[in-house]
Amino acid sequence: MTMRIAGMASDELEAYLRAGEIVRSLKSSVATRIRAGARLIDLASFVEEETLRMDARPAFPCNISVNAIASHYTPSPTCPRMLEKGDVVKVDLGAIVGGYIADSAFTAEVETAVHQDLIEAANEALSRAVEAVHPGVTTSEIGRTISAVASAHGFRVLKDLYGHNMCRNCLHGGLTIPNYDDGSARKIREGDVLAIEPFLTAGRGEISRNPGGNIFQVIRKDAFYATGAGEKEMLQRLNRDYTGFPFTVRWLGADTAALQGLIRSAAVKEYPMLVEKDGAPVSQAEHTLIVTREGCKIIT
Structure with a gap:
């Protein structure tokens, strides 16, 4: 049966689903390349070139944020940085098909499992947040779900980083999805396209904004x-x-x-490079989803 979303034309839905399919494929492919000695520039270039090869456009430069860098970093053309054993690597990527966007991220640890609990907690927080999504839920309720999971595992969320809604040709549509209960009464509606992205750390979760992110x-x-x-x-x-x-x-x-x-x-x-002030590693998990009458559909 063809999925129907109120207020969303079939060709629009098809474009979103195709963008999501591309992003899923890219995540799987780049994950196999995360190893000690891999150059950040090679990983980012691979993601972006494959996006174009699959008849899509990158929605933004592929972010490869290592350890305490939370977000907004992509390697410069001359970046010499290689991954090292024990690095906590966040890969954040997006694809555009006909103006419609899919955005997703995952965290991997390079050849160790020291921070496995941190990574798994972010994944669980994302899963629980997705389960909480339905028409009428407030964004603060989603945030409360995320922070509750983080706290239960002994971690903090990065309150300065948010998920967001998306619409055609617009990566950030004006609706933010907090990673904690910010008291917002804004409600999710059927047809909303949301990128939910918990960021967790064992540090205080405060952010410094540094130059040099190359975005x-x-x-x-x-x-x-x-x-x-x-x-x-x-x-x-x-x-x-x-x-x-x-x-x-x-x-x-x-x-x-x-x-x-x-x-x-x-x-x-x-864009400033966002870094956890304590120097503590950060994990991120992100999916794009479309809100349906019954709940939502993950497309990434």
Whole structure:
């Protein structure tokens, strides 16, 4: 029987399901490449190139966040970093099909099991949060479920990091899914597309925002904010190629001087790298799901 979602056309649903299928395949493939000695740049490039090969677009640069880095890090073109035994590695990736997005993440430990409890707790928190999703549930109830699982295992959630809803050509649609009870009365509706992503740690769970994450986004599209022909050409290219989605320097080729000018003029923002302040490893688990009349369907 064909699944039906109120307010969602069949071709829209088909695109979401295809994006989810691609993301599932990519997660499985990249997981087999996580080993000591693997270069971060090779892992990220593999994910992004495979996304294109499967007739989709990356929704954002593949995030490969190691140990206390929680999110918003992708390797630069010259990044020498290789995975080491004992690293806690979070891989966060997304695919766009016809403007419709699937977003998912997993955590792996490189050739040890010291942090297995932390990783399993994030997976359990995600599973329990998904079980709690149905039309009418508040976002704070979902967050309360996540934090309760974390606490039961002796961990804390990172309160500064949220899940989010998505819509066509929009990675963050304005609805946030907290990892704790933030008191919000906003309710989930049938047809919502949600990315739920618990982040857990044994540290205090506080975040520092550091430069160097190598992820950027156009926030002012008008050529008024560009100075000189090079910046105007770069801004035009960014608007055309990435349509408001995040991008990274390694996608742009060798000449990126114009990008720095666009950053200075605040036409382009750089995402800060998010790091757990205590230096404690962070685990992440994430699925994209579509809210149905009875509950939800995981597509990743």
